[in-house]
Amino acid sequence: MKVLVVGANGQIGQKLIELLQNSSKHEVRAMVRKEEQAAAFKEKDVDAVIADLEGGVNQLKDALYGCDAVVFTAGSGGHTGADKTLLIDLDGAVKTVEAAEQVGVKRFIMVSALQANNRENWNNSIRPYYAAKHYADRAVEQSSLIYTIIRPGGLLNDAGTGKIEAGEKLERGTIPREDVAAVIYESLDTARAFHRSFDLITGEKSISEALNAI
Amino acid sequence: MKVLVVGANGQIGQKLIELLQNSSKHEVRAMVRKEEQAAAFKEKDVDAVIADLEGGVNQLKDALYGCDAVVFTAGSGGHTGADKTLLIDLDGAVKTVEAAEQVGVKRFIMVSALQANNRENWNNSIRPYYAAKHYADRAVEQSSLIYTIIRPGGLLNDAGTGKIEAGEKLERGTIPREDVAAVIYESLDTARAFHRSFDLITGEKSISEALNAI
Numbered sequence: 001m002k003v004l005v006v007g008a009n010g011q012i013g014q015k016l017i018e019l020l021q022n023s024s025k026h027e028v029r030a031m032v033r034k035e036e037q038a039a040a041f042k043e044k045d046v047d048a049v050i051a052d053l054e055g056g057v058n059q060l061k062d063a064l065y066g067c068d069a070v071v072f073t074a075g076s077g078g079h080t081g082a083d084k085t086l087l088i089d090l091d092g093a094v095k096t097v098e099a100a101e102q103v104g105v106k107r108f109i110m111v112s113a114l115q116a117n118n119r120e121n122w123n124n125s126i127r128p129y130y131a132a133k134h135y136a137d138r139a140v141e142q143s144s145l146i147y148t149i150i151r152p153g154g155l156l157n158d159a160g161t162g163k164i165e166a167g168e169k170l171e172r173g174t175i176p177r178e179d180v181a182a183v184i185y186e187s188l189d190t191a192r193a194f195h196r197s198f199d200l201i202t203g204e205k206s207i208s209e210a211l212n213a214i
Numbered sequence: 215m216k217v218l219v220v221g222a223n224g225q226i227g228q229k230l231i232e233l234l235q236n237s238s239k240h241e242v243r244a245m246v247r248k249e250e251q252a253a254a255f256k257e258k259d260v261d262a263v264i265a266d267l268e269g270g271v272n273q274l275k276d277a278l279y280g281c282d283a284v285v286f287t288a289g290s291g292g293h294t295g296a297d298k299t300l301l302i303d304l305d306g307a308v309k310t311v312e313a314a315e316q317v318g319v320k321r322f323i324m325v326s327a328l329q330a331n332n333r334e335n336w337n338n339s340i341r342p343y344y345a346a347k348h349y350a351d352r353a354v355e356q357s358s359l360i361y362t363i364i365r366p367g368g369l370l371n372d373a374g375t376g377k378i379e380a381g382e383k384l385e386r387g388t389i390p391r392e393d394v395a396a397v398i399y400e401s402l403d404t405a406r407a408f409h410r411s412f413d414l415i416t417g418e419k420s421i422s423e424a425l426n427a428i
Contacts, residue, residue, distance in 0.1 A: 131305045132300060135305075
């Protein structure tokens with residue numbers, strides 16, 4: 001598969017790009033906002049495209065042409081202003097869904113947040129961020145795409161452990177970004193993950209074992 | 215009909231409450247956030263209930279029991295912080311939709327904003343507000359309710375003229391809040407407005423004439 005990574009310059013995005021670049025079964029395209037970010041990827045032999053999530057659906061369609069899958073891992077993690085949260089985490093995500101539908105890119109992986117699906121479990125210190133993720137996820141689920149919504153717990157910069165827990169409703173926990181990237185990578189062609197949404201934290205199982213048990 | 219007005223203390227809300235209170239065919243209940251706001255309505259013989267749009271769906275269900283219709287006219291007009299925009303204009307609105315569905319209140323009128331349905335026509339100075347209204351409106355349209363989405367242009371405090379233009383896609387314009395309240399009132403039992411969304415500005419037609427031409 002050729003995979004467009006939206007939010008390629010983010011921390012999860014960069015790790016995912018590396019996995020995809022080193023993969024024999026996939027190709028990757030990095031979507032970034034700035035010329036210098038694209039240049040940095042191209043220097044590393046990564047196909048890169050410039051598009052703005054605050055722009056129109058058409059430039060996202062252009063970015064998606066020729067791809068088979070898209071991973072949406074753009075966004076702030078809750079610490080930019082809520083105005084950008086509305087325009088990027090919510091509207092930018094939904095525009096990406098619409099672009100994928102219009103171009104015919106069927107496979108869509110969304111990086112969300114633990115329990116974004118349950119209002120009563122939203123993290124109170126960043127409720128507006130959770131609201132944006134919640135409605136973006138709803139749009140993904142209502143789309144015609146073969147989606148997977150991954151809802152990681154608190155993101156760490158620690159090295160990945162390769163051991164995870166994945167499930168409909170997990171208690172709060174954490175997970176290294178490296179492991180999130182690995183779960184995205186593994187989910188791409190794991191049929192068990194199609195049309196599924198799940199929480200993700202560090203646990204006891206290998207990634208393929210955990211994905212096949214969701 | 216007994217009509218719950220969500221955002222009763224707002225400027226459109228207050229005008230609508232007055233119309234409903236003076237109506238022989240409707241009854242009204244004001245939903246407000248604060249004890250003193252409820253007391254003020256009760257002093258004017260208006261049934262009032264306290265509920266918080268940032269709270270759970272259950273308190274909205276309690277507010278809705280016994281009503282036949284709900285008008286959502288809460289919100290900031292775009293000048294509160296985007297965090298509140300996400301939690302009230304978007305999530306609060308969708309929770310009201312869910313509460314109405316769960317309680318069996320079928321008629322729902324949403325006060326939106328001119329061209330909130332078309333991203334390319336959003337008012338650039340308040341795009342995050344438009345995004346919130348856009349996704350709230352989508353949820354209304356996807357609900358099982360008999361909705362009307364009214365998308366007024368720039369709101370004025372001028373006296374109403376009773377002359378409006380209503381349509382799928384109008385150029386930017388303005389309209390007195392008093393006329394918006396009158397259009398809501400008239401829409402409540404105008405079958406032509408059921409399952410319809412329309413822009414609203416000052417125009418040449420009487421309200422019933424305009425509504426029956428949408």
